[in-house]
Amino acid sequence: MVVAPVPPFSRAGDSSRANQAGCGMPPRTVSVYAFSMKLYSYFRSSASFRVRIALELKGLPHEYVAVHIAKGDHRNEPYAALSADTLVPMLEVDGERLSQSMAIIEYLDEKHPAPALLPVDALGRTKVRALAQSIACEIHPLNNLRVLKYLVKELKVVDEAKNSWYRHWCRDGLEAFERQLSQLPAARHFRFCYGDTPTLADCCLVPQIFNARRFDVNLDGLPRTMAAFEACMALPAFQKAQPSACPDFEA
Ligand SMILES: N[C@@H](CCC(=O)N[C@@H](CS)C(=O)NCC(=O)O)C(=O)O
Numbered sequence: 306m307v308v309a310p311v312p313p314f315s316r317a318g319d320s321s322r323a324n325q326a327g328c329g330m331p332p333r334t335v336s337v338y339a340f341s342m343k344l345y346s347y348f349r350s351s352a353s354f355r356v357r358i359a360l361e362l363k364g365l366p367h368e369y370v371a372v373h374i375a376k377g378d379h380r381n382e383p384y385a386a387l388s389a390d391t392l393v394p395m396l397e398v399d400g401e402r403l404s405q406s407m408a409i410i411e412y413l414d415e416k417h418p419a420p421a422l423l424p425v426d427a428l429g430r431t432k433v434r435a436l437a438q439s440i441a442c443e444i445h446p447l448n449n450l451r452v453l454k455y456l457v458k459e460l461k462v463v464d465e466a467k468n469s470w471y472r473h474w475c476r477d478g479l480e481a482f483e484r485q486l487s488q489l490p491a492a493r494h495f496r497f498c499y500g501d502t503p504t505l506a507d508c509c510l511v512p513q514i515f516n517a518r519r520f521d522v523n524l525d526g527l528p529r530t531m532a533a534f535e536a537c538m539a540l541p542a543f544q545k546a547q548p549s550a551c552p553d554f555e556a
Contacts, residue, residue: 342367343397345384347374348551351445351512352406353394357546358508359410363417367396371553374450407441410505422505433499436485436506440513444478448516468520475513475522479530482510486529498533503540511537515548 344360344367346353360367372384372393379391387402388395396403396412403409414422423430446452448471456462456470486498498506514534517524524531537543548554 341398343370344368345370345372345388345393345395345397346551346553347372347379347393348548348554350374350393351516352392352441352449354512354515354546354548355406355441355508356394356396356409356413357551358503358511358543359413359422359505361542361546362420362422362503362508362540363413365413365417369552371551373553407437407505407509410508414505420502422503422508424500424504429499432489433504433506436482436498437504437509439478439482439485440506440509443481444475444513447474471520472522475517475520479513479517479522479524479527483527483530486533495529495533496536503537503543507533507537510534511543 342360342365344353344356346357346369348371372378374393378384379388379393385391388404389402390404392404394404394406394409396409398412403412410422423433453467453471456467457464462470486495489495489499495501497503498510510530511534514524514531544550
């Protein structure tokens with residue numbers, strides 16, 4: 306099946322590990338496969354980046370559908386007719402449309418258990434979810450696009466003040482994240498946020514550090530956090546999921 310691009314979505318083919326490793330489909334080509342999963346994403350969206358990481362870690366083929374949220378395409382048809390919350394990411398799978406990155410990742414983890422993104426024990430799962438939520442529920446909601454736009458457009462905040470807001474809440478949240486990591490009993494032996502394999506917590510951490518760098522947030526004095534970030538970025542799955550590897554990437 307040939308899938309033609311439908312404006313304003315750009316369908317960019319499969320960005321999965323399976324495709325990039327073997328089938329030789331370069332980015333920006335039209336897909337010739339019918340994928341059972343379709344990810345609506347924006348290269349710079351950190352919530353989408355979380356799901357891209359999970360899909361890559363699990364090697365799940367999917368079609369990438371770009372939604373240009375900076376241009377407002379998420380609030381207009383055709384995306385607005387598909388997505389209830391008009392946010393990215395959205396994953397279409399088995400005729401269902403799934404929203405909320407962490408719910409999507411947990412769904413993928415249940416349906417495709419290997420490699421596991423949550424520990425086998427209840428305590429471990431709680432710790433990993435707490436780390437993930439420190440990013441996704443504490444930092445990200447204060448700093449996402451619509452909040453920053455509201456500060457500037459409605460509250461008439463100047464750009465520098467908006468950036469200070471971003472840096473303040475991001476740094477504050479990452480310091481809390483670092484304290485959480487340092488309180489884990491076995492933390493000093495962990496390669497990633499929690500253990501020797503990436504978890505949901507790493508899926509959330511890495512995109513947040515990308516955003517922090519984009520906004521010039523001071524990342525000094527966060528040794529465990531940054532060690533986990535570096536360990537993740539040494540893995541091909543994280544490299545393939547990063548914004549610059551996305552078909553809709555803009556420099
Ligand atoms: N909690 C949601 C957050 C989704 C979200 O806010 N996505 C951002 C991109 S990272 C978005 O679509 N922003 C559009 C806007 O703020 O208008 C999740 O984890 O999926």
